[in-house]
Amino acid sequence: MISEPELVGGEGGPGPRPAAEGGPADVVDGEAPGDRAPGRLRLWSWALGGALAASALWGAGLAAYQGRGPDLGGYRSADDLCGEAKLTALVTALGRRAPGPPPYAIRHEAVEQVRCTVVLGTAPTTYEVSLRYDLHKTIDPGPEFEALEIPVPGEGPSAERLPGLGEKAVLSGGDGGYASLTVLDGQAVLAMDVHVVVEQDEETGEARETDPAAAAAVSGIKDFLVEDMRALMAQLRTSPPPRPSPSPSA
Template identity: 45%
Template sequence: MISEPELVGGTEFPAALEPLPAEPARRGPRRPWLWALGGAVVASAVWAGGLVAYGRQEDGRGPDLKGYRLGVDPCGRAKLDGLASAFGRRGEPTNPITVEQPALYRAQCMVPLEGKPLFYEVQVTYTVHRVTDPGPEFEALLNDPLEGGEQVSGVGEVAEFTNGGGQTSLRVLDGQAVIELTLSPNLMYDGVGPPPEPPELDPAATRTFLVEDVTALMAALRA
């Protein structure tokens, strides 16, 4: 905050200055793009400052990522041996959609399981919280009666298994990382007759495969 100026050498004010000549009339309003450019420069400076600040955090003051790597393709590292053994051969994954920010890295992609007569898809979501603790939010959703599922032990710090609506998922919190696998059938509909119903899956068997594959993926993301 700028304080009031102090008076030096007494309380007398200097003599009034000679009036300045009148400012010539403006030829027109200031171009709005100049203001936009100024705003962009300020925003860039703030963004760069955030990157520099986070770089200092990574030097020793940031959270421990427990070896989880940033900038990796989770589908490229997801072998999915357990799910593939039950639902079909692992196909070619999609390219990940990524979000890279000073506070967050997230990659999401899809791996097809080419079974017969039905194809399945596994959505892989990999999130690393680079600044804040994801634990409170994870546990809040775990205890939400509308969003929460069944807690699973033996994988990560906390894990949640959900089954319903034709899809099954396992979401795992491990330090600053959250890894989620979601299995769903690829129901092709040609518009003739009633739409196909999602098949009934054995939740216990599917959960076992998900735990196996998430555990292997967690190790691969730290390699």
């Protein structure tokens, strides 16, 4: 007849199974049940639970970090890019400023792109200054900048890398009445292009030759471009200017 099992070990449940006649007692990890310290299983459960909780918190923190997207380095949207670009140095070098054609902008959760143009100088010698501002909110623009913005040696206009301006800066052109400064700074890509406006002959409709004096002015524009680009980058990392109050209705 088989009797009911006997409780061993006091409260908390049955103890280890004793050795049967001629048979071994339970052995776990090389230890007999009587050799195990009381509460070891409970301590192991607590440790495992703590590790799982820490892992869950870490995963939640990582997801929250990734959800925020990359650090924009203080750069913000620009509703009026040409209005915020004072171009003080270029105005000093090339002449008074006048508005250009209407600006162009794309606003998207992944990237913002703004293009605008101003005109400097006085007729018959004028210059167009084109500004470009791309703010990437999800991807790193660095590889694309290296591939597209830096001319291959021997191909296209000459290019000069300028240290100390953003992460990477390239000045190209400078001859023939055209110069371009492009800068990568974190998630922002900015460009400032200057070229002589070529007039058309009223009789033939053909483009007139570029004024040598105007082309020479552009070829020496490097320091002015750098100064105005640095000022624009700083401006785009400040609070946006207040919008004008709407005029009261009549």
